[in-house]
Amino acid sequence: MTDLRLGLYPYRLALRRSWRTARGVLHERAGWLVRAESDGAVGCGDCAPLPEAGTESAGQAMQRLRHWCERTGEGIAGLLAALDAESGAAPAADCALETALLDLSARREGLPLRRLLAPTALDRPAVNAMLGAAATLESRAVEVALARGFRVLKLKLGTGPIAEELRRIQAAAALLSAGANLRLDANAAWDADTATACIAQLAALPIDCLEEPLAIPDDAALGRLQAAAPFSLALDESLAGRADLDPSRLPVRRLVLKPAAVGGLRRTLHLAARAQAAGREVVVTSLVESAAGLWATAQLAAASGSTLAHGLATADWLMADLGAPPVIAQGRIDLPDDAGSGFTPYDGQLKLPAL
Template identity: 55%
Template sequence: MTASPRVELGLVPYRLALTRPWASARGGFPARCGWLVIAESQGLRGYGDCAPLPAAGTESPEMAERRLGALAAGALDLDETLAALARAPRSPTPAADFALECALCDLASRLADTSLRRRLTASARDRVPVNAALGPLSETHPGDLARAARAGFRVVKLKVGMTTPQLELQRLRDLAATLPPGLRLRLDANGAWDPAAARQVISALADLPVESLEEPLQEPDWPTLAALQSIAPFSLALDESVAAHADTLDPARLPVRRIILKPAAIGGLHRTLSIARRLQTAGIEVVITSLVESAAGLWPTAQLAAAIGSPIPQGLATADWLRDDLGAPPRIQDGYLHLPDSAGSGFALSDER
């Protein structure tokens, strides 16, 4: 029996400025900060990205730093550590655990000379449909929609809930009048509205080309969400409000049609894969999204999305928001993110390419 590889962990802090500040009803940020996690064994390296974002359901940067420091204090057994991550319940440091698992899975895939997605699922796809992430509704113009359509996107995501419902509804009507054929709107309120406002907005959106609406409620109680879904001709979705207890979601009792899964907030690739499979089996729509991470986090998240195989556009076209990056992101063409057959996640550090 071959001995499990011993792994040394390295941590490299980074700060990556955005092309423009990220804004939502829950706040925003001008840059993404975190740690590149490097797992090294037998002359090969695997990579992960720990970029905490508490508003999305992760731990604080301080908690992540302590967890990563403890992990990097000594050599790890590759197989034992991956097995322990798979067995453990969601920890208080999901972003750090996600980064560790990504680095170890990337390394294990490189050692086995297989792609990370096929290590997760033999039938994984080679491309993933994605939505364009355009930012706040107030900053989006008809030209942005036209460019997204020319790039092959079928869905564009807009942040709403940042001003009054009346103003946003009028803005949406104006934009919808210029929407290229075949393009639909994915809206994310990030918990902006009380039940009355949410009902008003959903009713007014009924005749617009809306693909879905994420996190409409400030206090997402399930009876209210079920009532809202019953009047919505499109999918309502939950995201950050369920990240901490996604493991225990009962698909039969969910009040909405769609769940958004962020692996860095869930706590890892295998944990997210297991949740996604359980939801899909019950007929719940699943969308995997990034946390606007570096390419070191985006690559394994895209590999996971390819393993899950959801036909719905996924929230992974976020690399353009970064002014600089740690390496090249996955290629997007005609509205699809394309993955190579190379071993590992596909990520290569800029100075290694």
């Protein structure tokens, strides 16, 4: 059996500006860099739990990571099999361990992580710009995003007066070039009447999608809203609350998938394939993670085969990072053909004492 070693390295990364949603405000991202080493090869994963996005708490994540560290004798294959069999209430921790093991495996096999996940993976996944809260949006942010080549610009709703949010959305829409559109996320801020009224006012605008419109994601209400909307509605955080997630029975057109909330790259890829087979759209997004998590999520987005813009342009929100993030040019990430996820920690990031 191959000798496998795991290390956990805590980190805290401040945000350049507050990340505001209807669920709260983030000022930093904190977690653990998970390092897996075997036969001289190293793989990394990121555990940055965010309960409001559907993950476990930091305490639960730490407990789960320690559980896995006690089982390194089972080797890479054994731990991957255990992750398949023992999924539970700590999806961010499980995703981090799996990512480290798959990154390690891809490096040993000389494959980019996306091709380990899916031989037909894309090489240049599209991404959306993340402009923050609609209530405070300035025209300059829209102009900069368009100049950088983004075709989909995402805004958060539910953080200010609805009338002000709609006014700024309309102003942003007036600045869009042909083929560009807005992606909106209400983060479960509204009741059904409010959502109905907002969708009616947005109907004539170039909207790509509206995510999580309802505070209580009732399927009948969501179905009525989707029937009334000329654009896609999507479920994201509320997917975690569905005991038996059957994409074919969802009342909306789109699923937004975060591997740290789903419980791993392979689980997310399987769910994405089921959703696409059922005629649903799929978008993969990050949790404003470090570069270790962002690289893996970008590889997963490419493996999904979805040509929609994914939510991966979040590195600029961090004041500092654990390594260089993927480069975005003209609204796309050019993934390299190098083995592994693409993540390399900056000097010193793995010199902290392991927990």
